[in-house]
Amino acid sequence: MQIFTEKDKLITVIRSNYHLLPVINRFGIRLGVKDKTVGDICREKQINPLFFLAVVNTFHNVDYFPKTDLLTVSPLQIVAYLRKTHQYYLEYEVLKIERLLEKLLLGCPTQCTDLKMIDSFYRKYKKELFLHIMEEEEKVFPYIISLTQNRKRIPGYSISSYEKEHSDVDSKLNDLTSLVIKYLEPAYNDNDCNEFLIALSKFERDLADHARIEDNVLVPLVLELEKELGDE
Ligand SMILES: [Fe+2]
Ligand SMILES: [Fe+2]
Known part of the structure; x- marks a missing residue:
């Protein structure tokens, strides 16, 4: 199971699964991501990285469900x-x-x-x-x-x-x-x-x-x- 973290570059996330693009867009993130990591973009856009990663990882892996992380959002x-x-x-x-x-x-x-x-x-x-x-x-x-x-x-x-x-x-x-x-x-x-x-x-x-x-x-x-x- 591939689990993304704050250290992963966003380009890696997108290239791993293009179906994640609309999910990422819902957070107001669009292409032109340069070499920024998930952490960089979340800070820039004032997105809670815990929430972003929980949604992206849940969508990417059907069996993954970070309920405890999400319960803090x-x-x-x-x-x-x-x-x-x-x-x-x-x-x-x-x-x-x-x-x-x-x-x-x-x-x-x-x-x-x-x-x-x-x-x-x-x-x-x-x-x-x-x-x-x-x-x-x-x-x-x-x-x-x-x-x-x-x-x-x-x-x-x-x-x-x-x-x-x-x-x-x-x-x-x-x-x-x-x-x-x-x-x-x-x-x-x-x-x-x-x-x-x-x-x-x-x-x-x-x-x-x-x-x-x-x-x-x-x-x-x-x-x-x-x-x-x-x-x-
Ligand atoms: Fe609904
Ligand atoms: Fe519903």
């Missing part, structure tokens, strides 16, 4: 990172997947009921994903921000009532991938379909990583804070 920093991730999903990933699905549909010369079924399944999934993200953006994150900043419980609200439907959103995307692999009829374009599936699987991994940070880091942190602040 402020919920505000985690929320800011998660919000950037939502924005990336809505403004880039989802649109890319849709473009690829559209190309796949256009390339089909016949009725293609199978592809139409996949398309309608995708639309339902997208609606659910958007609802989930909106709920977090409009209710959950503002609650966490207010709790952290004001250090006061809000009557009638607790984090434990939240994040029950992650497994549902995750499994729907998994079902969609299986649907394509198992039931696609022969009249499809190989390259278009491969690109679509690869984009779906990349998105699935990114989402699972995102949900892991919400469920295993953010929620326990907020529960701890609620306990500290006492009854509503």
